[in-house]
Amino acid sequence: MKPTSWTILPVAVAAVAALTVAIVAISNDNSSTSTTSAASTTQSAPGMNMAGTAGKATLQSYAGQLPANADALAKAHKPYDATLPPVPAGEVVPLHIALKDVTLQIAPGVKFSAWTFDGGAPGPVIHVRQGQTVKVTLTNGGAIPHSIDFHAARIAPDKAFTSVMPGKSFSFSFKANDPGVYMYHCGTPPVLAHIANGMYGAIVVDPKTPLRHADKEYVLVAGEWYLDSPGLNKPAYLDMDKARLMMPDWVTFNGYANQYKDHPLTAKPGDLVRFYVVDAGPSLTTAFHIVGTILDRAYVNGDMTQFQSSVQTVDVPAGGGGVFETRITQPGLYPFVSHSFASVDMGEVGILKVGNVKGTMSH
Ligand SMILES: [Cu+2]
Numbered sequence: 001m002k003p004t005s006w007t008i009l010p011v012a013v014a015a016v017a018a019l020t021v022a023i024v025a026i027s028n029d030n031s032s033t034s035t036t037s038a039a040s041t042t043q044s045a046p047g048m049n050m051a052g053t054a055g056k057a058t059l060q061s062y063a064g065q066l067p068a069n070a071d072a073l074a075k076a077h078k079p080y081d082a083t084l085p086p087v088p089a090g091e092v093v094p095l096h097i098a099l100k101d102v103t104l105q106i107a108p109g110v111k112f113s114a115w116t117f118d119g120g121a122p123g124p125v126i127h128v129r130q131g132q133t134v135k136v137t138l139t140n141g142g143a144i145p146h147s148i149d150f151h152a153a154r155i156a157p158d159k160a161f162t163s164v165m166p167g168k169s170f171s172f173s174f175k176a177n178d179p180g181v182y183m184y185h186c187g188t189p190p191v192l193a194h195i196a197n198g199m200y201g202a203i204v205v206d207p208k209t210p211l212r213h214a215d216k217e218y219v220l221v222a223g224e225w226y227l228d229s230p231g232l233n234k235p236a237y238l239d240m241d242k243a244r245l246m247m248p249d250w251v252t253f254n255g256y257a258n259q260y261k262d263h264p265l266t267a268k269p270g271d272l273v274r275f276y277v278v279d280a281g282p283s284l285t286t287a288f289h290i291v292g293t294i295l296d297r298a299y300v301n302g303d304m305t306q307f308q309s310s311v312q313t314v315d316v317p318a319g320g321g322g323v324f325e326t327r328i329t330q331p332g333l334y335p336f337v338s339h340s341f342a343s344v345d346m347g348e349v350g351i352l353k354v355g356n357v358k359g360t361m362s363h
């Protein structure tokens with residue numbers, strides 16, 4: 001297969017846009033029942049379409065719908081910084097996280113009305129060392145209650161992961177005793193809606209005995225987006241019916257479709273490159289794979305005590321994380337994907353550019 005197979009995405013995207021697929025909703029009774037009950041508890045929540053398209057015979061896909069100037073917008077987009085930040089000094093790491101309702105771009109020209117940690121989806125990458133205490137302070141600047149659930153914590157969730165009312169703050173601490181790469185997310189019901197609205201991120205807990213030296217360390221957080229409109233003329237809101245049916249319009253690494261295709265991650269030939277991959281879901285799996293190489297080491301589900309060697313594709317489940325190392329000697333453009341290719345088609349692909357090579361794989 002030619003390496004340019006992934007390059008036709010923008011073209012394919014335009015084709016899909018023209019095609020506008022309608023998919024028959026596969027549930028009627030169950031879906032309308034749960035819609036009613038969920039909607040009754042969150043009816044007034046801004047930023048989501050709890051009713052979705054319930055009552056209609058079909059659900060509309062907006063996959064690939066982009067404005068005419070999408071290429072220029074993609075180039076002008078400032079990508080989410082995938083570089084793993086350093087570990088802060090000290091026994092206690094204070095984290096102040098503001099909960100904010102913002103309009104984000106999730107693909108070139110595609111606007112989405114999101115709920116966020118600190119104004120982005122994903123929220124900030126948190127990096128600590130095993131044994132440090134994480135002191136979290138949430139301040140809710142949003143319109144509805146939110147919370148934060150750290151998969152890296154062993155703590156009673158009814159005490160720590162409780163909802164914070166708008167305008168209020170709340171603090172709790174946990175000791176990061178278990179090394180790994182973990183998801184964090186809002187745990188306020190319906191959790192599906194809070195994650196699908198953008199409330200998720202990654203926390204990396206280094207083992208006390210560090211992993212071997214890596215020349216480059218990147219963090220990728222996968223997530224799906226379920227839209228109630230194309231989001232081109234006005235921001236889209238979450239469509240709960242599509243979220244329930246796991247029918248995303250866009251699937252992204254670090255919150256924006258294809259961003260590392262236009263702005264590749266980089267390495268030098270021979271560098272050891274380490275990826276920390278979290279799948280935030282809310283529901284799909286990321287089948288992590290790098291085209292043109294083998295994963296020398298795969299710390300599956302963030303277990304830092306052992307690794308698999310020389311593997312091709314590793315599942316990162318929704319709510320899970322994995323650490324993957326590769327060393328590429330031959331200069332070139334190496335796409336990293338979820339090898340579940342529907343997700344690539346909806347934006348879950350980037351490029352690792354090894355060496356000073358020219359061109360892109362985008363056309
Ligand atoms: Cu929330």
